[in-house]
Amino acid sequence: MKLYIYDHCPFCVKARMIFGLKNLPVELIVMLNDDEATPKKLVGQKVAPILQKDDGSAMPESLDIVRFIDKSDREPLLNGKINPAIGDWLRSVNGYVNKLLLPRIAEAAFAEFATPEARDYFRQKKEAAIGDFAELKSHAPGLIKKIGDDLRQLDKLIVKPNA
Ligand SMILES: N[C@@H](CCC(=O)N[C@@H](CS)C(=O)NCC(=O)O)C(=O)O
Known part of the structure; x- marks a missing residue:
């Protein structure tokens, strides 16, 4: 596959x-x-x-x-209970985390950006969707504090390391 x-x-x-x-x-x-x-x-x-x-x-x-x-092998692994609090956490964090992630992803050495055209395509598409990357980066300190606080909350929701 x-x-x-x-x-x-x-x-x-x-x-x-x-x-x-x-x-x-x-x-x-x-x-x-x-x-x-x-x-x-x-x-x-x-x-x-x-x-x-x-x-x-x-x-x-x-x-x-x-x-x-x-x-596919008739032995499903994912049969544990779903914790709705983690879904709520994800929805809340997804409301802002791309403002931190996308400007940095756009500069990283990922294989999908192996050509300058591919990197420009990403930057233009995402800036049209969420705003100017330089402007977003200027708000990073507040967002980093926020994601740090949110990750500490997520930690409390994880009951087993392999869950
Ligand atoms: N609901 C889809 C969402 C997938 C998705 O949004 N993927 C993004 C990449 S993270 C994408 O393909 N975006 C279109 C693009 O990059 O042009 C899933 O769970 O697979």
Whole structure:
């Protein structure tokens, strides 16, 4: 099986983790960030992650991929209770964390930015969505304090290190 990803993408991390947890092989393919043709050909939209099965069919949506792989050997691992407080935590943090993450991701040495065009594509698209990166970086100290406080709250919600 092949997993089409971006290295910076948290949804892709989710999809990658189930292969690691189950010790299943997968071929990782990092798409260039400005490559619209590959994902559109596979699933009709520009998105990552995408799982391409051995029969050639492809599926998007990280949690669909996780569930599909988890059930594939009839020994699902993900059968614990879901803590709604962690969902609430994620929704709250997702409201602001991209203001910290995206300006830094845009400068990092990820394979999806192997060409200047791919990096510019990301920067332009994300700045159009969340604002000027230089301006956002000027607000970093307050956001770093906030994510630090939120991570301390998350720590209290994690009942087992391998949960
Ligand atoms: N609901 C999707 C969301 C996936 C998603 O938003 N991926 C981002 C990358 S982190 C994406 O493909 N964005 C389009 C783009 O970068 O142009 C999932 O869980 O897989």
